[in-house]
Amino acid sequence: MPGDIVSDTANRLLNKVAVIGAGPAGLMAAEVLAEGGAAVTVYDAMPSVARKFLMAGRGGLNLTHSEELPAFLARYREAAAWLEPAIRAFPPQRLRDWCEALGEPTFVGSSGRVFPRAMKASPLLRAWLRRLDAQGARVELRHRWTGWDADGHLTFETPAGARAVAADAVVLALGGASWPRLGSDGGWVPILAAKGVAIAPLRPANCGFTVAWSDIFRDRFEGQPLKGIALSFGDRGVRGEAVVTRDGIEGGAVYALSAELREAIALTGGAILHVALRPDLATADLVTRLSAPRGKQSFSNVLRKAVQLSPVAIGLLQEAARAHGLSLSSLPPDRLAALINAVPLKLTGTAGLARAISSAGGIAHDELDADYMLKRLPGVFAAGEMLDWEAPTGGYLLQASFATGAAAGRGVLKRLEL
The missing domain is CATH 3.50.50.60 (FAD/NAD(P)-binding domain)
Structure with a gap:
């Protein structure tokens, strides 16, 4: 006009x-x-x-x-x-x-x-x-x-x-x-x-990632926070919180590593993110707690009371054990302690750009x-x-x-x- x-x-x-x-x-x-x-x-x-x-x-x-x-x-x-x-x-x-x-x-x-x-x-x-x-x-x-x-x-x-x-x-x-x-x-x-x-x-960027959760884990823990954790990928690590989503994981600690994780997924099709569920506890301390007699307690109760793991953290451990064909309750204390502070989480992709905090x-x-x-x-x-x-x-x-x-x-x- x-x-x-x-x-x-x-x-x-x-x-x-x-x-x-x-x-x-x-x-x-x-x-x-x-x-x-x-x-x-x-x-x-x-x-x-x-x-x-x-x-x-x-x-x-x-x-x-x-x-x-x-x-x-x-x-x-x-x-x-x-x-x-x-x-x-x-x-x-x-x-x-x-x-x-x-x-x-x-x-x-x-x-x-x-x-x-x-x-x-x-x-x-x-x-x-x-x-x-x-x-x-x-x-x-x-x-x-x-x-x-x-x-x-x-x-x-x-x-x-x-x-x-x-x-x-x-x-x-x-x-x-x-x-x-x-x-x-x-x-x-x-x-x-x-x-x-x-x-x-x-x-x-500053995005979540997809994970192939089991139906049991997804239905029970969608929306649950993982608090006081530490995440690591390669030589980078960060402390903070994350949230389980229906299709994966997101949250501040995840966002801090998102650039490296995104590039790794683009290059190889996946990335292994390690989750420390009790980063403030030394391995030796965890081993001591896990070596105590269990009595009549269920294994989940031992993890909840002796190690102070939340239900979602225990569920994450169980997911990792299933993925690797392991029985958590059968693991010796030293191996279980190592797993608690280095839970391998396989990321299969990035969440959509429309849900990202920002874009690269x-x-x-x-x-x-x-x-x-x-x-x-x-x-x-x-x-x-x-x-x-x-x-x-x-x-x-x-x-x-x-x-x-x-x-x-x-x-x-x-x-x-x-």
């Missing part, structure tokens, strides 16, 4: 910038741009903004982490080197100061994770949107980006029909492909691929310049989870989204010489 195309000279002097995607990366880019003097409009396909951000807030909104920056940066693995400038420019303390300026002070939890005192996302988001509005940033909802037309205008599908919009620069912040019902469905991939942009396949893959780093502009598409910048990086839960995902959004905003200002 010609009336919707903004192209007259007077408006162009305003340096109109389109931000596509109203999650943390897009909104942060919009804030940097508005503060820098650009006329900003944020477009999003959903009926409301930041839906995944709000979903994250249901669990307490882990914004960032308090650990020292060198250790913090190492969490980004192969992407640490190229993300470092953006995160150093917008580090965890600056994110905390930003929250406080919005009237939402933060605190450090016992694990070092940083949360807003309100322990949810909605108050922070409301304050942020009020500030963006005061800065002059506009938001256009129910605008699904479909690419560019022959004249280089951005094209959108809207309830009123197709719309074309001209802009002096664009920030793409469309997210990955996890939780697609919240807006990040990876629909941008074919649009950019058609322009020659190299994109690593989107894969589940995305726009390859080599496609970006130092200002987060796509080299093949001058004036088009990208930020957030649509870039090819991944990180564990613990505040690292949101921190990099905020930081790269800010970096892309600064890149636009530099290009427009504002």
